[in-house]
Amino acid sequence: MTGDESLPLPPHAVSRLRAARLARSSKPFLARGGPRGERCAGCRLVPSHCLCGLRPVVPVCVGVCLIMADIEALKPSNTGWLVADVVPDTFAFGWARTEADPALLALLRDPQWQPYVVFPSEFVEPARVVNDVPVAASPIARRPLFILLDATWPEARKMFRKSAYLDSFPVLSLRSDRLSNYQLRRTKADQHFCTSEVAALCLAACGETLAAQTLNAYQEVFTDHYLRAKQQLPLDWEDAAHKRLQSLANLMALKLLQSPELQSPADSLETRRLAY
Numbered sequence: 001m002t003g004d005e006s007l008p009l010p011p012h013a014v015s016r017l018r019a020a021r022l023a024r025s026s027k028p029f030l031a032r033g034g035p036r037g038e039r040c041a042g043c044r045l046v047p048s049h050c051l052c053g054l055r056p057v058v059p060v061c062v063g064v065c066l067i068m069a070d071i072e073a074l075k076p077s078n079t080g081w082l083v084a085d086v087v088p089d090t091f092a093f094g095w096a097r098t099e100a101d102p103a104l105l106a107l108l109r110d111p112q113w114q115p116y117v118v119f120p121s122e123f124v125e126p127a128r129v130v131n132d133v134p135v136a137a138s139p140i141a142r143r144p145l146f147i148l149l150d151a152t153w154p155e156a157r158k159m160f161r162k163s164a165y166l167d168s169f170p171v172l173s174l175r176s177d178r179l180s181n182y183q184l185r186r187t188k189a190d191q192h193f194c195t196s197e198v199a200a201l202c203l204a205a206c207g208e209t210l211a212a213q214t215l216n217a218y219q220e221v222f223t224d225h226y227l228r229a230k231q232q233l234p235l236d237w238e239d240a241a242h243k244r245l246q247s248l249a250n251l252m253a254l255k256l257l258q259s260p261e262l263q264s265p266a267d268s269l270e271t272r273r274l275a276y
């Protein structure tokens with residue numbers, strides 16, 4: 001299939017943050033090495049490599065709060081965008097050293113959420129560190145809200161140190177033996193996970209295995225579309241990555257049919273399109 005038949009979706013949190021950041025720019029943001037010309041507003045790719053028709057639906061009870069370094073939302077390779085594509089309750093805020101967005105502070109105070117700051121344990125006092133997220137035992141339990149600092153590693157460390165409003169929350173330190181397969185901005189010195197991989201590890205940590213696999217498969221297909229667009233190569237819609245995403249999306253659709261209570265009332269599935 002191609003992305004041509006996708007329906008327009010309302011802009012998600014990262015898309016809105018990007019638009020707001022662009023509106024504040026005094027000069028146009030030029031992505032280094034990215035493809036030039038017209039871009040799809042839904043996925044940031046050139047129309048021939050549009051990903052929108054492949055966007056899977058992953059309704060989960062957890063939320064993701066992206067706190068993004070200044071130009072992160074502008075980067076066409078940013079994978080926080082993919083998290084917002086897939087996880088209905090994704091929130092996104094720009095970070096500033098001197099002040100916190102009042103909407104972010106209100107979200108962190110909202111009693112329906114139990115925030116977890118996702119950060120490596122070696123930089124945190126041990127008493128704050130947790131390695132697992134308790135799966136909600138009752139419907140009235142607070143829902144996990146994973147706070148991800150979406151930035152380069154030095155920026156993320158600075159953001160962690162200089163955001164006092166995060167100090168009271170537990171720090172989730174993720175362990176994974178899986179090496180990152182992220183290829184877009186990978187350098188030899190950068191062995192850290194990309195944002196969507198971290199979000200997938202969070203989903204896995206609270207038992208949302210199928211959702212985690214689906215997000216990883218979606219990121220893999222995005223990486224393929226992004227790199228092929230950059231190299232002006234045609235897509236192979238039938239390759240292993242596309243087939244894996246399709247089979248996971250089918251499994252998720254089946255799970256939804258069997259468990260309608262999984263559907264998030266805040267973001268009705270009627271407004272989102274099943275990709276397959």
Ligand SMILES: [Zn+2]
Binds near residue numbers: 003041050051052
């Ligand atoms: Zn698109």
